Amino acid sequence: MNQSWIKFLPAFIRKRLDKRLNLQKVITNAGWLFADRIFRMGVGLFVGVWVARYLGPEQYGILNYAIAFVGLFSVLSTLGLDNIVVRELVKHPERQNDILGSAFLLKLTGGFFAFAVVVTVSTLLKPGDNLTRIVIAILGFGLIVQSFNTIDLWFRSRVASKYTVFSQNFSFILTSVAKVVLILKRASLLAFVIVNLAYLILSAVGLFFFFKKKGKSLTQWRPAYSVAVSLVKESWPLIFAGLAIAVYMKIDQIMLGEMIGKKAVGTYAAAVRLSEIWYFIPMAIASSVFPAIVKSKQLDEKIYKKRMQKYYDLNATLAYGLSIPFFF
Numbered sequence: 099m100n101q102s103w104i105k106f107l108p109a110f111i112r113k114r115l116d117k118r119l120n121l122q123k124v125i126t127n128a129g130w131l132f133a134d135r136i137f138r139m140g141v142g143l144f145v146g147v148w149v150a151r152y153l154g155p156e157q158y159g160i161l162n163y164a165i166a167f168v169g170l171f172s173v174l175s176t177l178g179l180d181n182i183v184v185r186e187l188v189k190h191p192e193r194q195n196d197i198l199g200s201a202f203l204l205k206l207t208g209g210f211f212a213f214a215v216v217v218t219v220s221t222l223l224k225p226g227d228n229l230t231r232i233v234i235a236i237l238g239f240g241l242i243v244q245s246f247n248t249i250d251l252w253f254r255s256r257v258a259s260k261y262t263v264f265s266q267n268f269s270f271i272l273t274s275v276a277k278v279v280l281i282l283k284r285a286s287l288l289a290f291v292i293v294n295l296a297y298l299i300l301s302a303v304g305l306f307f308f309f310k311k312k313g314k315s316l317t318q319w320r321p322a323y324s325v326a327v328s329l330v331k332e333s334w335p336l337i338f339a340g341l342a343i344a345v346y347m348k349i350d351q352i353m354l355g356e357m358i359g360k361k362a363v364g365t366y367a368a369a370v371r372l373s374e375i376w377y378f379i380p381m382a383i384a385s386s387v388f389p390a391i392v393k394s395k396q397l398d399e400k401i402y403k404k405r406m407q408k409y410y411d412l413n414a415t416l417a418y419g420l421s422i423p424f425f426f
Contacts, residue, residue, distance in 0.1 A: 145274045148281060149290065157287045159355065159363035164233040164291070166351035166363075167220065168241065170344050174212035175241040177204055178336025179329060180251060181388060186329070187255035188392045198248055199319030200326040205245035212241040229287070236291045243295070246302035249309045255389055265304025273297040376420050380413050 150158045183201045187194055216238035220231050250262045276293045306316070351370075355363045387409055395402040 145277055149277055152281045153287060153290070155362075160230055160233060161287065161291065162351055163355040163363045164230060164237050165294075166348040166355075167234055168216055168237045169348045170352065171212045171216050171219075171238075172241060172244075173337055173340035173344050174215060175205060175209040175244060176340065177208045177330070178333040178340050179204060182329060182332050182336070183248070183251045184255045184388060185392045187252060188389045189396065191255075193325070194252065195318050195320050196322045196325045197329075198252060199321040200329060201251065202245060202248040202316075202319060203321040204326055204329065205248055206242070209242035209245045213238045216241070232288065233291050236288070236295055240295050240298045243298045243302055246305060249302075249305040252309070252314070253305075261308040262305065265301050265308060268304050269297050269300030272300060373424070376424070379416055379420070383409075383412065383416075 153161065179201055183197060186197050190197065217231075217235050220234040220238075224230050224234075253261050273293050273296055276296070277290060280289050280293065309315075351363050351366060354366055387405070391402065391405050391409065394405050
C-alpha cells in the first residue's frame with residue numbers, strides 16, 4: 099500500500115514512485131528527519147543566539163569547551179556499534195532481543211567508563227578550575243544516559259525514525275522553553291548545563307514511551323555473551339574511526355581553550371554552529387537508506403553496489419551544493 103503523501107505529488111513523480119514501497123518508506127523516514135532538523139534549526143538558532151548573548155563569551159566558552167571535551171570521549175560510550183546493530187537487526191530480526199540487550203549492556207558499560215575517563219582527565223587538566231570541571235561532569239553523565247538510544251537503533255532498523263523525531267522534538271521544545279525562562283530569571287551557567295542534560299534524559303524517556311507503545315519492553319532484552327563479543331569484534335575498527343572523527347571535530351575548541359582562553363572558544367563556537375547546522379542532511383539520508391542497502395547486499399551484489407554508488411553520488415552532490423554557496 100502506497101504512503102498517504104503520494105497522492106499530493108505531481109502525476110509524473112507519483113508514477114515513478116507508485117508501488118515502490120521500500121523507496122517510499124525511505125523517503126518518508128528521511129522526510130521526518132529533515133522536518134525535525136529544520137524545525138530545531140529554526141528554534142535552536144533563535145534560542146542559541148539568545149543564550150550565547152546572555153552568557154557572554156567567557157561563560158559560553160566554558161559551556162562549549164565542556165561540550166567539546168565530553169564529545170572527544172563520546173566514542174568510548176557508543177563503541178561504534180550503531181550501524182552494526184542496525185545491520186544485524188535487519189539481517190536477524192528473530193534475534194532482536196539478544197542483539198538489543200547486548201548492545202545496551204555494551205553501551206551502558208562504555209558510558210560509565212567514558213564518564214570516569216572524562217571526570218579523571220578533566221581533574222588532571224583543570225585542578226584549579228572548579229566551575230569547568232563541574233560543567234564537564236554534568237555533561238559527561240549524559241554519556242551514560244545515551245545508552246538508552248539503543249531503542250532508536252530498533253526504530254532505525256524498521257525505517258521508523260518518526261518516533262525518534264517525536265521524542266527529540268518533545269524534549270527539545272521543553273528544554274528550549276526552559277532556557278528562555280532561565281534567561282528571563284537571570285539564571286547561572288550551571289542551570290543551562292543541567293537543562294542540556296535534561297534534554298538527553300527526556301529524549302530517552304520519549305523513546306522508551308514509543309517503544310512500549312509498539313508492544314516492546316526493555317525487560318525482553320537478553321544480553322548474550324556471544325552476541326556481545328561478535329558486536330565488539332566488528333565494531334573495534336569503527337571505535338578508532340570514531341575517535342579520529344571526534345578529535346577532528348572537537349580538538350579545535352579544546353586547543354583554543356587551553357592556548358587562548360574561554361572567550362576565544364565562545365566566539366569560535368558561535369561561528370562553528372553556522373556551518374554545523376548542515377551536518378544533519380547526510381546523517382538523515384544515511385539513517386534512512388542504510389537498512390535498504392543492507393537488505394540489497396543479501397539479495398544481489400550488483401544491486402548492492404549500484405545502490406552504494408547512488409548513495410555516494412547523492413552525498414557528494416549535496417556536499418558541493420551546500421558548501422560552495424555557504425562559503426561565499
